[in-house]
Amino acid sequence: MTAASAPGLRQLQRWFASVTTHPEGVLEGRLSARRSQKLERLVTPGPRLSAIDGVQIYNDGYFVRLVECLTDDYPALSYALGEEAFSELARAYIAQHPSRSRSLNAYGQHLAAFCRTRAEPWSAFAADLARLEWALVEVVHEPASESLRPDALATIPAARWQTARLLPSPGLRLLGFDYPVNDFFQAFRDERAPQLPERAPSATVVYRQGPALWRMGLEPRAALLLKDLLASVPLAIAIATLEARSQATGTSEELTRLLPQWLGSWVQSGFFRGVELA
Amino acid sequence: MSRFAPDSRGNPTAVPAQLLFERASKIMIERFGFPHLGIGVGLRTTHYREILEQWPAVDWFEVLSENFMHTRGRPLEILDQLAEHYPLVMHGVSLSIGSTDPLDWDYLRELKALRERIGAHWVSDHLCWTGVASRNTHDLLPLPFTEEALLHTARRVREVQNFLEAPLVLENPSSYVEFAGTPLKEWEFLKGVVELSDSGILLDVNNVYVSAKNHGFDPEAYLAALPMDRVVQIHVAGHTDYGTHAIDTHVGPVPDPVWRLLARARELGANAPVLLEWDAEIPPFAVVHAEAERAREFLGQVAVAGAA
Numbered sequence: 001m002t003a004a005s006a007p008g009l010r011q012l013q014r015w016f017a018s019v020t021t022h023p024e025g026v027l028e029g030r031l032s033a034r035r036s037q038k039l040e041r042l043v044t045p046g047p048r049l050s051a052i053d054g055v056q057i058y059n060d061g062y063f064v065r066l067v068e069c070l071t072d073d074y075p076a077l078s079y080a081l082g083e084e085a086f087s088e089l090a091r092a093y094i095a096q097h098p099s100r101s102r103s104l105n106a107y108g109q110h111l112a113a114f115c116r117t118r119a120e121p122w123s124a125f126a127a128d129l130a131r132l133e134w135a136l137v138e139v140v141h142e143p144a145s146e147s148l149r150p151d152a153l154a155t156i157p158a159a160r161w162q163t164a165r166l167l168p169s170p171g172l173r174l175l176g177f178d179y180p181v182n183d184f185f186q187a188f189r190d191e192r193a194p195q196l197p198e199r200a201p202s203a204t205v206v207y208r209q210g211p212a213l214w215r216m217g218l219e220p221r222a223a224l225l226l227k228d229l230l231a232s233v234p235l236a237i238a239i240a241t242l243e244a245r246s247q248a249t250g251t252s253e254e255l256t257r258l259l260p261q262w263l264g265s266w267v268q269s270g271f272f273r274g275v276e277l278a
Numbered sequence: 279m280s281r282f283a284p285d286s287r288g289n290p291t292a293v294p295a296q297l298l299f300e301r302a303s304k305i306m307i308e309r310f311g312f313p314h315l316g317i318g319v320g321l322r323t324t325h326y327r328e329i330l331e332q333w334p335a336v337d338w339f340e341v342l343s344e345n346f347m348h349t350r351g352r353p354l355e356i357l358d359q360l361a362e363h364y365p366l367v368m369h370g371v372s373l374s375i376g377s378t379d380p381l382d383w384d385y386l387r388e389l390k391a392l393r394e395r396i397g398a399h400w401v402s403d404h405l406c407w408t409g410v411a412s413r414n415t416h417d418l419l420p421l422p423f424t425e426e427a428l429l430h431t432a433r434r435v436r437e438v439q440n441f442l443e444a445p446l447v448l449e450n451p452s453s454y455v456e457f458a459g460t461p462l463k464e465w466e467f468l469k470g471v472v473e474l475s476d477s478g479i480l481l482d483v484n485n486v487y488v489s490a491k492n493h494g495f496d497p498e499a500y501l502a503a504l505p506m507d508r509v510v511q512i513h514v515a516g517h518t519d520y521g522t523h524a525i526d527t528h529v530g531p532v533p534d535p536v537w538r539l540l541a542r543a544r545e546l547g548a549n550a551p552v553l554l555e556w557d558a559e560i561p562p563f564a565v566v567h568a569e570a571e572r573a574r575e576f577l578g579q580v581a582v583a584g585a586a
Contacts, residue, residue, distance in 0.1 A: 017419070020415065021415060043457060044455070046494065046522075053522075057525065062415050102385045140351050141351040144355060211355070
């Protein structure tokens with residue numbers, strides 16, 4: 001090739017990137033005779049490797065690397081769908097969401113939303129499970145923080161509960177689901193070969209305590225209370241709202257017993273980093 | 279003022295052409311004065327638990343820079359603990375120094391902050407590009423060995439070094455294709471970039487072996503052409519040989535021909551710390567460490583060129 005006919009660096013890089021990231025591969029995506037000729041004009045064959053096969057190594061590597069990244073972040077979803085369906089989902093995701101970051105730490109962040117767009121019988125369940133698994137990834141990357149002391153709530157004067165707001169720890173996520181995905185995830189972790197579950201609403205908190213990651217299932221009333229607290233609703237108001245609902249359903253007595261258990265457990269688990277007494 | 283100190287502390291600016299062509303001092307300080315750290319191991323997440331529980335006697339670790347960027351959480355907490363016990367160096371895979379996209383100053387700011395946080399002895403990345411048009415392939419893509427690419431890359435290395443206020447250390451990647459119509463050989467390109475930009479070399483002898491097989495050149499001739507006084511660090515690793523070609527998979531023990539290239543590099547004057555990379559089918563840490571320690575056998579067998 002003469003210097004005059006050789007493409008400039010920018011042009012060459014744009015061409016090479018388009019070929020090596022083509023979802024259908026170098027052969028499938030670029031085998032029109034003209035494009036194949038271009039590849040063989042721009043790339044020198046090795047002693048035992050054709051130019052097309054050499055470029056295909058980069059194309060294979062691109063998808064293998066990103067599928068592996070998604071599999072690492074979504075092991076339960078990969079199990080739930082099976083290797084083939086998950087790989088197909090991942091490759092479609094990669095085609096729609098090319099990485100624009102220098103780091104792969106957040107590459108899979110859109111997978112739950114992407115699952116919802118798929119016209120598959122498992123789409124809604126997959127989206128829920130992906131949200132749970134992504135919350136685990138997010139929490140890993142949140143900083144550790146000081147936790148509220150276990151006796152902290154007891155030290156708040158009764159008059160201040162009207163305005164006291166609990167400050168959530170950064171490594172905490174409250175998630176509501178249409179499927180019991182935390183149970184599914186636990187069964188997967190325990191290698192109990194879970195089947196795709198029936199639809200049933202659930203709520204889970206994902207949180208960090210020191211280096212360890214935890215998941216805590218919440219009953220609906222506890223989830224409502226925690227949701228209010230995380231939204232900076234003052235303690236007394238959040239509790240009063242829940243009590244009003246319980247009176248309507250005739251479960252006030254039970255709530256009186258459960259409330260201190262929930263709050264104690266959440267404080268003990270480091271859900272909060274402090275109390276703001278306005 | 280160090281050679282890499284910026285002219286101002288403001289926003290980075292392009293390096294004037296005359297600076298680019300200002301040749302390095304004729305008296306090259308071996309490894310830029312960086313310490314000889316000994317035999318190291320590439321830190322991998324699968325070994326965190328073993329290392330944090332057993333604190334094995336390892337000379338030093340190389341950490342993958344991007345694993346500790348875009349995070350404020352656990353990865354940094356672990357790295358902080360390791361930095362208290364071991365010498366660390368940073369090895370990146372996304373600088374994309376040869377790309378025609380603009381340099382990513384947010385990335386560089388985070389890279390510099392990470393280096394300061396953990397006191398890494400040096401920062402390395404690859405002589406390649408990883409993406410273009412704002413997309414990252416997360417692969418080490420080959421550059422054409424042309425004068426245009428050489429000057430473009432050397433200019434960017436200078437800019438990065440000025441910003442980091444430290445020499446950048448560039449690794450020769452493995453490659454599976456070469457572009458047609460390129461007048462330079464890979465070793466000429468590497469030598470040209472590091473000399474024009476006054477940067478260091480991370481000599482990966484496994485990559486030399488893999489590329490030599492894929493492109494049919496003599497790996498020893500490659501080594502003989504390099505300015506060994508610029509070699510700051512050496513990588514060894516395993517690869518997968520498919521007969522028609524080899525792929526840099528970092529799997530398994532280091533094959534003998536790669537160890538022999540390490541010994542040859544040492545003969546030619548590369549007196550630099552050696553690090554083992556193991557990235558696929560990773561065994562327990564003790565196995566990886568024992569494999570890395572084999573480097574001592576090969577380094578002990580030869581005298582350094584020019585040494586008394």
